[in-house]
Structure formats: C-alpha cells, structure tokens
Amino acid sequence: MNGKPRDLPPSTRQRWRARILGLFLALATTPALATTPADLPLNRPLTLRPTWRGTAPKDGLKILTRPGPDISLRVEIGAVRNPADVGLGLRLFLNQPKATAETPDSAPGYLGNVAFFPSSPPPGAPPLSFVINLRTALAGHGAGGLRTLIQAPPQVTIILVPLGQAPPRAASARVTGLTLELQGGP
C-alpha cells in the first residue's frame, strides 16, 4: 500500500527518520517542565511555566513589545536547605530551557540574578519572594530580539548557584510559586 512508510521513496523515508530522531533528541535534551512546588538542587536547572496572577493581558508577554505597563515575574521560595550556610543566588532565564549555571549573562532570555539574604532563612521567617521587572530585564534585546524570544509560551529556567568562593556543597531550595503580574493596570 502506498501510504505505508516502507513504500515511500528512500529520500522521504530519510526525512521521516530525521524528523523522528530530531524529536527524540529534543525530548532527551530538553528538561521536562516542572510544576510548583518544585525542589531546586544546587546547579541543576529547573524549568517552570509561570501562571498569571490577576488578569492576564490578552496578548500575554507581547505587550512588552509596545509602550505600556510593566510585567513582573515573582519567584517564591519556601524552604531553603543550606547545611554549609553558603551564599546562594538564583539565575533566571526566559524561554531558554537549556540554560545552565555556565550560560553567560549575555545569552538571550537572561533575566538577571538575585541572591538570598540571609543565606539560611531562620525558622519561621516569611517565604522569600523575588520580583523581576521583565520590561527592564529584557530591554537590552530590542524589539526584534524580544519578539523572537516571546514567540513561545513563557517558560522560566531557574538555577540555584553558590556565591563567592563557596564550595559546591549540597544545598537546595523549594520553588513554591512562579507568577506573572501586570503592573499599573492594562
């Protein structure tokens, strides 16, 4: 029967094989999307899809390509496990699911880095919450770069990194929330 792959011409079969192989490789190398709460081990990227807090703008992040309100990304951190009491920070990337601790700050989608203070929040301390203004964080991309970056639905890759000369000991943090919020009204 003509519709069976084995009956296709050799060049078509090769294209099918290449597509299937490509899909397999993409699945194998792209970390799975996590949901909150999620544990964040030291130096191990975690990719999450943020949810909108309040009313989401109709065009989502595309409003950043026009004059208008800012959008903030809020990262909420619950428990922090930091037995060596090392300084800890987070590096954040938008739509760069392959970002690692070594990905340079100049890479597309880099949102910035934030740090914990105190390094080991005492028991009973309120959860840490970091807020990043996406309009200023992504301003350096210009409109063209930004348009490319936000074509896909937003995913944020977070990497917990040690600060200073701290040895890479076991440490982890729990991401309890990741939200986007429109600032200053539509």
Add this chain to the structure above:
Amino acid sequence: MNLEINRRRLIQYAGAIGGVAVIDGLPVVAQAATVVRRNVTDSAAQKDLDIYRAAVGQMKDKIPASDKRNWRVQASIHQNHCPHGNWYFLPWHRAYLVAFENIIRDVAQKADFALPYWNWTTGPTIPAPFWTGSLNDTTRRVTASTPMPASAVGLPVINSQVLSQTNYQAFGSYMPSGQNNLDNKWQRAGGGTGALEGTPHNTVHGTIGGNMGNYMSPLDPIFWLHHCNVDRLWSVWRSMGRTDETNALWRDFTFPNNFYLPNGTPISPIVKNQLSTEALGYIYDNGRTPNLAAEAVAALAASPVATVPPGGNPLDGFVLAGSAAITTAIGKPETAPVKRSVTPNLRATTATPSPQARYYMILEKVVPPTDPSVGLRLFIDTPGADASTPVEDKGYVGFVAFFGTHDAGHGGPHTVTFVLDVTEKAEALNLKEGRENAVTIVPVALNDDKAASKLTVASVKIVAI
C-alpha cells in the same frame, strides 16, 4: 513619649542653637552643616576611616554590653528589627545608619564624622583597611582579592536593572502582601524583593558570607559601608527625578523604639522623615552628581570661552573632548569622533583633571524621536558596535532611554540632555585630556511601535569633574 516633632520648627530652632536639629528624636546636623559621606577609597575619606577604626575598636572591646553603644548590641538591632523583602527595607536601613553614625560621633567625640561608603561597582573587592585590626572579620568566606560578582554589582546592572526602575517598589522592594494598616506586624512581613535589595545588596551579603550572610551581619564592620552604598544608590535614584512611594501605609509607618541615642534613649523614626538625606544632615560626595554635571553642561553651553580657571571652581569641569551634531536613527549606529577643543578657546584644556575626577559622557540637547520607546546604547572607541554588541564589550558604557521625555500636554517633545557617569571605564578606555575618542551611538527600538523617525544629538562631550 511622642518623639515626632514638626521638622520645620526644629530646623528653625536648630539655626538658633548652632546647626543641630532633631528629627524623630535623633539630633542631626542641620542643612547648614551637612556632612559628606565619601567613597572609602577616596583620600579625603581617610580621616573618617581612622575615626571609624578607632571607634569600632572601642565599641568592640571597651564599651560593655549594658551600654547601647556596644558593638554587639548595635548589631542585635538588625537581628531584632530589620525589614527585608519588603518596602521598609530602604528607610529602615537609612535610619539605622543615621543612628549608628551618631553613636560613632559620640564614641569618637568627633561631631563632624561621616560614614564612608564602599562603592562595590568601582571597587568590587573588600577595601584593604578592612582586613586588619578592628575592621577585620575572620568569619568572611572571601579573600582580599575576591571581587563581588559583576553580574550583580557591575555598572551595566546598576544602570539598566536597578536605577532604571521608575517605580519605587520595583526599585526598593514591595508592600507586604495584604497590608492594610500601620500595625508594627508589617515591619518584617514578606512583600517581595525589588531590584536594589535582591541583586546587589543580597549578593554582596551572600558572597562575603560569615557574619555578613545572616541577620547579625552588622558585626562585620564592612556592613555599614555596604549599606551606605545601598543608601547612596537610593539617593542617586531620587536625584534622577524618581518618586518615592506615596502610599500612607509606607510614608506614615513608624519603627518604634528600634534605635538608640548614645545615652541609651530609644528613638522611633518615621518613614516620611527618612527621604531626604539633606534633612537628615548628610549628602554623598557624588550625591549631587546629576546636578553637578548638569551645572557643568549649563556653564559650558552658556559661556564656552571662559569656564575653568586653573584650580578654580570644580563645578565647571574639564571638557576632554566633544563632537559636532549627530543625526541617527533606529538600526543606524552612528560613530562620531569626539575631539579636543571642539569648544573654541576653552581654557580647561590647559589643565588636567585631578586623580579623583569623575568622568561623564554628556549627550547635549537631544531631540527625541517621535516614538519615545527608543533607547540609545553607548560605546566609546568601538566603531563597529551595533545592537548585537554585548554589554560585556569593553567599550560599552551604558544605556539611556527616552521614557518620560515626551510631555504631550506641554507642546510635544523637547530636548533632553543625558549625563552618563563613565568613571568606571575611564582608565580602561584611556580617557584623558587631549586624547581623541570615538563615541558610537546605537539607537535601538524597545517595542514594535517604532516610527522610522530620526533623532539628533547637538553634541557629545566627555567631561571630567
């Protein structure tokens, strides 16, 4: 006891008693006798650094724990009261610094003492004096040669991610979730960490580690200079025309009995009284930087033939180089040679800037494009720079934008002069009197609504002040 007193009356009173006012119960040096907080690496700060070293030694070793001036007692204030991750972060720490500075004055018996600041952007390692004697802290997890990460304290980050925030909360951290009154429980409630606190502030604490990594961080003598720099950046942000939070839940909030006078009397600062450093009796050595540079621009524009007598008024500055008008547009980087003596007969070229000079790039009388959502990326001696040149490039000096420069209600766009502090790059780029440099301006669209409009810069100058 209500220590909140009408400030105007107190300052009037201060004039009568010789320049000392009281705000929220704390005596402060009145405006006429404002002290200057200086960069700790500046030779002019040496006197204050010596006073600080001696006073810290006394507070650690001589003053007993029963005395509120004791070193550990002062650090405990932070552990017991400090707000972090909410909108009281900046005013609380400003009040803490003022009260502490007052205690140092008392311990050292030096009424004009001013805390120096550690500018980690220009000098990212802990200053050398803080590795010996009373200023050392053996719990640190860095060495004298470990820099604070450029990704958190570097000039591009400070300019484009911190000072660029136009909203107070995005800059100085967020209102506690659910706050609806002035109850003291909100002082340490979580709200959200903004750009200044979350990136440079927290990173410096975490990178140094040891005592600096936790709420007893004021045990490390570098804490106070670190927070002075955070406080300075708030002052710089305000001087850029930014507006502090106007919400009464912020402005009217009191920090009850959090701090002490040297005699042990508790004081209760109110946020709205922490906003002006001048009113609190101090300024930063470059706290007037934007105005200072603007004054220099105005002086040069008004009188190009005679501005700087040798050794004269430092406000006038030195024009190192300048250019003629530049017209450019989005997607069309324009490089202009900035040459010596573009301003005829400028006597400044006969002298040289002092080693402490600060360097500015001044874009004069820029006619903004029709669409204000355009930014300018600025480079020195990088003629091939374009929109894709990374900010890590040696020649990249900063970014300016036109937000807020169009006032539709008052006749449309007007010209704007940008002043960009490029001191950090002065040595690497060999900025000095008499040398020619090239400035490349790369206009970039910040959104899709860009019009194909051009913009014109009347001139570019590099000035040392």
